[in-house]
Amino acid sequence: MDIAALLTSAGINIAVCVVLFTLYSILRKQPSNVNVYFGRRLASRRSKSRDLCLDRFVPSPTWVMKAWETTQEEMLTTGGLDAVVFSRMVVFSIRVFSVAAIICTILVLPVNYYGQDRIHKNIPFESLEVFTIENVKEGSQWLWAHCLALYIITLTACTLLYSEYKSITNLRLVHITSSQPNPSHFAIVVRGIPWSSEQSYCETVKKFFSFYHPTTYLSHQVVYKSGVVEKLKESAAAFVFFKSRYDALTVSQSLQTSNPMLWVTELAPEPQDVYWPNLCIPYKQLWIRKLFTFAASVTFVLVFLIPVTFAQGLTQLEKLEKMFPFLTGMLQKKFVIQLVTGYLPSVILVLFLYAVPPVVMLFSTMEGCISRSERKKSACSKVLYFTIWNVFFVNVFAGSVISQLAVFSSLTELPAQLAKAVPAQATYFTTYVLSSGWASLAFEIMQLFPLFCNLFQRFILGYNEDTMNGDLTFPYHTEVPRILLFGFLGFTCSILAPLILPFLLFYFVLAYLVYRNQLWPIAHNTTVISLLVAQVIALGVFGIKEAPIASGFTIPLLICTVLFHQYCRERFLPVFKNNATQVLIDMDRRDERCGKMEQIYELVNSAYCQFSGSTQSECFSSHQGERELDRTPKDMETGKENRQEDISWPPVLHSFDKPVIGGK
Incomplete structure (x- = not known):
């Protein structure tokens, strides 16, 4: 691939972005799209009718200024802590890759x-390989520049990681202590309640906690299975409420009986975050579900090798001509070559990747997560690992000399094999950033699916504005992996193919304008893994290039990065996993005073x-006593539909001028 092919890909994606951003600046001004771009809460406050004026149909960049001027406090108020952490991921990426772009471009x-x-051609006709480390001679004394750049990038990344981790940890603690009393701090979820033929689950729960926790137990609420019968039958799960936050934390973390499969306790999710269908799953089934989900995920990864290999094959014109001889004449044309090698492979892979998040979300649901946030966090991790494996490693293996090897002769040869493969595929990753990065942000801000749903509901089904649902949720399980994947590509390719950095930096700046929890530990871990992979590849490259001094200096960098990661895990991660006893007791005493x-x-x-359709008196609590709730089949079906609706835990966060809904 040459510079002209890269510029062709960049030009196409820039044109797509300009068109979509222009359409967005017009569509967001239309009263009929208020629910799509501003959410129902703000839509209810805005005027339902506007006078017809020319300004509504003229593109304007005012949304860019509003996005830039939004403060962190405003985001925390409207979007919750998750929205703030997500924006900090983008800011961290901008900072670290600004340094990387400057260092790698100059050095x-x-x-x-x-x-x-060699004699160089004109820049537009130069092959991209001459800008990569492949063009450096073996034994060159100038390889110290790559080692120095790797040190600077690693030190910058670790310094910023520590600063962000510390800042977000403090922000989380302040957010918890300054928030209104949260029912989830006083509640635990109990599963694996033993069945008794002599008494109901409700009586069993009350008897157990009244006996073993008599001074702290407050009340409880049994979880019910809903069906098409008129009366509800109970399930072996319940919410148990305690008199203080500390009591709930203590009980949730302790083993209740000698059988760890019975009376299993954990802190309860927030009321609007509960995923009710999974609470009815017997606890003994969960390990089977996790095994099945793991097997299904592995199968899905193997099946996905087909489109990845096909997309990678488009970058090799010689193979295409052999497989499809009738395309030989067309593949000789200059523009077609630039289009096929510089644009189509990444676009095809991006289109196939759109099928990944829904499938992975299904897997996370089948695992039995009892909260919507836990389900999306699980899906986020799965999508991240899936995309890093398929976008990076599979492409490297399929499009390089590694594809010709049956197995690695030993693990010690892995750095050398990656060192040969990654630089050869670095140009492909650059075009992937253009197609998957720039274009995806343009489609994200346009909100095509909600926009079409809004048009269908309004003009086909005839819904009015009051009956339309505008409370959309932000897809963290798709956007967080994309941000972290690009960070992974940036770190691993920074010293190998520096041309990727300007395109990557532009993507993060654009993402900062378009986008505005515990999510941060995922970002931290992925960044450290990215640094380690980059260092391992650099170690292999320096070995191939016969630069023993640079190789020797890379080993301490690997060790220090691992030690830094372990220190951060010990220093910050426990705060994200559990609430501190000191904090909870202080909050309890403050409320008592x-x-x-x-x-x-x-x-x-x-x-x-x-049951979201029921009244407060229909909610089950032990202080009300055990009773059956008479409901018609129609009522129960309505309740079932409402429970399965995706309540806005991760807030809506499609652009800065759109207030987010929900959030923790």
Whole structure:
């Protein structure tokens, strides 16, 4: 691939972005699209009718300024902590890759370009390989520049990682202590309740916690299975409420009986975050479900090798001509060559990757997650690993000399094999950033699916604005992996193919404008893994290029990165996994001094209403006693539909001028 093919891909994606951003600036001004681009909460406050004026049909960049001027405090208020953490991921990427782009452009790129004694062509007709480390001669003394750049990038990344981890940890603690009393802090979920022929689950729960936790137990609410019968039958799960936050934390973390499969306790999710269908799953089934999900995920990865290999094959014109001889004449044309090698492979892979998040979300649901946030966090991790494996490693293996090897002779040869393969595929990753990065942001801000749904509901089904649902959720399980994947590509290719960095930096700046939890540990881990992979590849490259000094200096860098990661795990990660006892006790005593505890108890007893269509009196609590709820089949079907609706835990966050809904 040459520079002209890369510029062709960039030109196509720039044109797509300009068109979609222009359409967005017009469509967001139309009253009929208020629910799509601003959410129902703001839509209800805005005027339902506007006078017809020319300004509504003229593109304007005002949304860019609004996005840029939005403060972190405003994001925290409207979008919750998750929205703030997501934006900090983007800001971190901008900072670290700004440094990487400057260092590699000044220090590494000239070394790569003049690494061989050769006559250079005009820049547009130069092959991209001359800008990579492949163009540096073996034994060159200039390889120290790559080692120095790797040190600077690693030190910059670790410094910023530590600063962000510390800042977000403090922000999380402040957010918890300053928030209104949360019912989930006083509640635990109990599963694996033993069945008894002599008494109901409700009586069993009350008897157990009244006996073993008599001074701290407050009340409980049994989870019910809903069906098409008129009366509900109970399931072996319940919410149990305690008199203080500390009591709930202590019980949730302790083993209740000698049988770990019975009376299993954990902290309860927030009321609006509960995924009710999975609460009815017997606890003993969960390990089987996880095994099945793991097997299904592995099968899905293997099946996905087919489109990845096909997309990678498009970059090799010789193979295409042999497989499809009738295309020989067409593949000789200059523009077709630039289009096929520079644009189509990444576009095809991106289209296939759109099928991944829904499938992975199904897998996470089948695992039995009891909260919507836990389900999306699980899906986020799965999508991240899936995309890194298929976009990076499979492409490297399929499009390089590694594809010709049956197995690695030993693990020690892995750095050398990656060192041969990754530079050869670095140009493909550059075009992938263009197609999957720039274009995806343009489609994200356009919100095509909600836009079409809005048009269909309004003009086909005849819904009015009051009956239309505008509370959309932000797809963290698709956008977080994309951000982290590009960071992975940036770190691994920074000193190998520096040309990727300007395109990557532009993507993160654009993402900062388009986008505005515990999600941060995922970002931290992925960044550290990216640094380690980059260092391992550099170690192999320096070995191939016969630069023993550079290889020797890379080994301490690997060790220090691992030690840094372990320190951060010990210093910050526990705060994200559990609430601190000191913090909870201080909050309990503060509420006791203010006389709020009785009010909190009333809130806790009525917070977890399983059937969203029912009244407060229909929510089950032990202080109301055990009783059957008479409901018609129609009522139960309505309740079932409402429970399965995706409540906005991850807030809506499609652009800065769109207020987000929900959030923690």
